[in-house]
Amino acid sequence: MTKHERDMRCNPGAGSIPCAAMQGRFDPGAAAAPDSGIFGLTVGPEQAAVHVLGVPFDATASYRKGAWRGPEAVVRASRQIDLHDLVTGDPWEAGIFMLPPDAEIAAWNAEASRLADGVIAAGGDVARDKRLKGDLARVNTLGAQVNARVRDQVEAILAAGRLPAVVGGDHSVAFGAIEAAAAHFAKPDEGIAVLHFDAHADLRRAYEGFEWSHASILENVLRKIEGVSQIVQVGIRDLSEDELQRIRGSEGRVSTLFDHEWASARLDGRDLRALIRKHLANLPKHVFVTFDVDGLDPTLCPNTGTPVPGGISWHEAMLWLEELARSGSMVVGLDVNEVNPGAAGPNEDSWDAIVGARLLYRLIGFALATRGNHPARSA
Numbered sequence: 001m002t003k004h005e006r007d008m009r010c011n012p013g014a015g016s017i018p019c020a021a022m023q024g025r026f027d028p029g030a031a032a033a034p035d036s037g038i039f040g041l042t043v044g045p046e047q048a049a050v051h052v053l054g055v056p057f058d059a060t061a062s063y064r065k066g067a068w069r070g071p072e073a074v075v076r077a078s079r080q081i082d083l084h085d086l087v088t089g090d091p092w093e094a095g096i097f098m099l100p101p102d103a104e105i106a107a108w109n110a111e112a113s114r115l116a117d118g119v120i121a122a123g124g125d126v127a128r129d130k131r132l133k134g135d136l137a138r139v140n141t142l143g144a145q146v147n148a149r150v151r152d153q154v155e156a157i158l159a160a161g162r163l164p165a166v167v168g169g170d171h172s173v174a175f176g177a178i179e180a181a182a183a184h185f186a187k188p189d190e191g192i193a194v195l196h197f198d199a200h201a202d203l204r205r206a207y208e209g210f211e212w213s214h215a216s217i218l219e220n221v222l223r224k225i226e227g228v229s230q231i232v233q234v235g236i237r238d239l240s241e242d243e244l245q246r247i248r249g250s251e252g253r254v255s256t257l258f259d260h261e262w263a264s265a266r267l268d269g270r271d272l273r274a275l276i277r278k279h280l281a282n283l284p285k286h287v288f289v290t291f292d293v294d295g296l297d298p299t300l301c302p303n304t305g306t307p308v309p310g311g312i313s314w315h316e317a318m319l320w321l322e323e324l325a326r327s328g329s330m331v332v333g334l335d336v337n338e339v340n341p342g343a344a345g346p347n348e349d350s351w352d353a354i355v356g357a358r359l360l361y362r363l364i365g366f367a368l369a370t371r372g373n374h375p376a377r378s379a
Contacts, residue, residue: 032079038098040079048095051157058170059112060210064305070339071167073353088365112142124208143212150176158184168337170214181333182227185286191229192286197295199308201239203246235295238308259310276323289334301352303342321366331367336360
C-alpha cells in the first residue's frame with residue numbers, strides 16, 4: 001500500500017487531517033501507555049477525525065446515580081481494547097481524540113445532584129416548599145448551562161469537520177449535541193434524524209419537575225429542536241401511557257419499534273435484518289445516534305441507572321449499526337450514555353465500562369464508514 005493509498009484509507013476527503021498511523025511509530029498491537037489518551041491513542045486534535053467529549057453530569061438520575069463517573073470509566077476501560085476490529089476494521093487510523101475533562105461541568109453536577117436529591121425524594125412535588133422550589137429552579141439552570149456548554153463544544157467540533165462523540169453522564173447530556181448537529185446539518189426541506197436506542201421512550205414532560213431530566217431528553221428534542229424531523233426508537237419497553245400517546249400523536253415524527261415487537265420477531269425466526277431495513281428505510285441523509293446503554297440486555301450494563309428486563313443483545317445492536325452503515329445515511333454525531341461503573345474503584349474497570357468502551361469504539365467505526373472515512377468490514 002502506498003502512502004497516498006494509506007492516507008486515503010484513513011481519511012478520504014478529510015482535507016488536511018492526516019492519518020493517525022503516520023504520526024510517529026504507534027504500534028496498535030502494543031499495550032497502551034499509562035499516559036495515553038482514549039483507546040490508548042496519542043494523537044492530538046489536529047490529527048483526529050473523531051473528537052470525544054466526556055460530560056460527567058447525572059444530577060436528575062431518578063433511580064441510581066453514578067453515570068457521572070461514566071466518561072472517566074470508559075476512557076480507562078478503552079485502553080484494553082484491541083484496536084483492530086474484525087467488523088469495523090481499524091477506526092483508530094482515522095484518529096480519535098478526547099477533549100480534556102471539563103472541571104466546571106463536574107462542579108455543576110456536584111451542586112445540582114445535591115439540590116436534586118430533595119426534589120427527587122419529594123417526587124417532584126415542591127409547590128408547598130419554598131426551599132425545594134428554589135433548588136429545582138437552580139437544577140434547571142445548571143442543566144441549561146450544561147446544554148449550552150455541550151452545544152458550543154460540539155459546534156466547534158463540527159465546524160472543524162470532525163465527528164463528535166459524546167460520553168455521558170445521564171441521557172440529558174445529549175441535548176446540546178443533537179441541537180448543534182441539527183443546526184449544522186438540517187435544511188429547510190430536510191431535517192436530521194435521531195436513531196434512539198433505549199429501554200425508555202424519554203418523552204416525559206419535565207419529569208419530577210426537572211426541565212432537563214434524563215427522562216425528558218427526546219421530549220425536549222421534539223419540542224425545542226425543529227431541525228430534527230424524525231426519531232426512530234429501538235428497544236423501548238418501559239414508558240407511560242402519556243408517552244405512548246405522544247408517539248401515536250406525533251404524525252410519524254416518532255417511529256418506535258417496541259422491545260416486545262422485536263422479541264416476537266426474533267422468537268418467531270423472522271428476518272431481523274429485513275425488519276431493521278424497514279425501520280431505517282426512510283431516514284434522511286444525516287443521522288445522530290443516541291445510545292442509552294439500558295436499551296441493551298441489562299446483563300451487559302447491570303449498573304445502569306434504570307435497568308429493565310429484556311432489551312437487545314450485543315450482536316443485535318451491531319446488526320442495527322451495520323445496517324445503518326449500509327443505509328446511505330451519514331452519521332453526523334453520536335453519544336453513549338448512562339454507563340455507570342457501580343461499585344468499581346477509581347483504578348478498577350467495571351463490566352459496564354468495558355461494554356461501554358467497546359460500544360463506543362464500534363459506534364465510531366460504523367459512523368466513520370457512513371462518512372467514507374473507513375470501510376466497515378462486515379460481511
